[in-house]
Amino acid sequence: MAYKGAGVVEVIDTEYPSFELKDGPGVNPINVGRKVPHGAILRTVTTNICGSDQHMVRGRTTAPEGLVLGHEITGEVVEVGPDVEFIKVGDIVSVPFNIACGRCRNCKEGLTGICLNVNPDRPGSAYGYVDMGGWVGGQAEYVLVPYADWNLLRFPDRDQALEKILDLTMLSDIFPTGFHGAVTAGVGVGSTVYVAGAGPVGLAAATGAQLLGAACVIVADLNEERLAQARSFGCETVDLTKGGPQEQIEQILGVPEVDCGIDAVGFEARGHGTGAGEAPATVLNDLMDITRAGGALGIPGLYVTGDPGGIDDAAKKGALSLSLGTGWAKSLSFATGQCPVMKYNRPLMMAILHGRVSIAKNVNAQAIPLEDAPRGYAEFDAGAATKYVLNPNGYIK
Incomplete structure (x- = not known):
């Protein structure tokens, strides 16, 4: 092939x-x-x-x-x-x-x-x-x-x-990669977990989080068919066509944050809402917003140094507009790269x-x-x- x-x-x-x-x-x-x-x-x-x-x-x-x-x-x-x-x-x-x-x-x-x-x-x-x-x-x-x-x-x-x-x-x-995302996000017994992306790696990350003992695994996506697949094995879901994740997380957990965040999307991320366009930093910035202070982000999603289809010159070189100050202020840990x-x-x-x-x-x-x-x-x-x-x-x- x-x-x-x-x-x-x-x-x-x-x-x-x-x-x-x-x-x-x-x-x-x-x-x-x-x-x-x-x-x-x-x-x-x-x-x-x-x-x-x-x-x-x-x-x-x-x-x-x-x-x-x-x-x-x-x-x-x-x-x-x-x-x-x-x-x-x-x-x-x-x-x-x-x-x-x-x-x-x-x-x-x-x-x-x-x-x-x-x-x-x-x-x-x-x-x-x-x-x-x-x-x-x-x-x-x-x-x-x-x-x-x-x-x-x-x-x-x-x-x-x-x-x-x-x-x-x-x-x-995908199973080790998703599991690595859960491990590096600090998932353990009783954790609440947010997985961005309901593609196969996101579903593998959700499976890995359950295997590690998570209390609640929330999977987010813009695709209802993929969200239904996540629900089929006991995950909660967030439909990002309805807006950002915080309010929907609060409806599930009673608070607008989780213990652990996992990026299973990568550099072709999109924004929120129906018909959302490409916005490659969206997932990482969302995760910094919704992960509790002192928490961790596992980032198995792929990011590249060369993207001919990037939305601007910065994105074409893998340079994203991150709210790193948010991550610093909340003492978040980040883990990236190949599993x-x-x-x-x-x-x-x-x-x-x-x-x-x-x-x-x-x-x-x-x-x-x-x-x-x-x-x-x-x-x-x-x-x-x-x-x-x-x-x-x-x-x-």
Whole structure:
């Protein structure tokens, strides 16, 4: 599945992967020819369409045409490089969307979202994503994963994994990412939580907040279908077409503030009210207003340094008009950046395997063939309350 220009994705044919990073759209020249003896080739079991992919497909990043998409990957190992010691052919594995070497200072400190050795452009890397080093995306039948022994999470039982695959496929990104938003926002037993955005990451954050023991999780959006999905698993909701969140929060809680705030929207945020236009700082400023003094904001929503479609010159460079004084005066804490997936994916896997959480149900996961991905992208972009899971090799019956 390749990005072909603003609003256009297309199924293309590519070569079967090899244990070497080759030239192609988005590949940093320094990475061309990089040998991957520590890698594994996977036959893709599932690979999901992500809201972060949509930013590129809308033309809101500097992604090059021809970039093969897909950073949410679950697969079966079909080949391993000569340096792979523990991962075996036949293993069913989850692939963290962060590509990490396991050797650098950041990886050794658990900061796998900002590995120093996989992307010459900046710390941190991902499959099939703009400015991430050029590692080929996984919305395909096969994909190469580097540093396989370090990166891959092996499922303990093949049959059990395939039975729960719609849940387990969420471990590559959105479930850990949403859970990270809840953890960094300080969610604990008895917390009141506001989640901005009822897309899949917002619903995953709400699920994570419930798993952490929140007393009340409030999800806000402009899309009623997505708000209904949040209510389906016990969340309260705020309809931002009716105005700002404070009054509606007060109606739910009796006070106009929450303990913890989560931004699951990112840089394409809109304002309040019917027909609200783009206002990229809205969510962050809302969160500073409605989070109690001494609280924390978890910000898994994506923000970029290059946005060709930004509403003004500042937004095109990722510069937003934030009321930082509000945050300072209230002693708020902020946590941003890629989720370090490996910090969370194993415990969340265990929660899924032992029936503690139903993330696929909560995000309304639906499996579609690879060739139907353009339709999935279009429907997701139009606001469908669905997490589209691509099934390129027929593992999902």
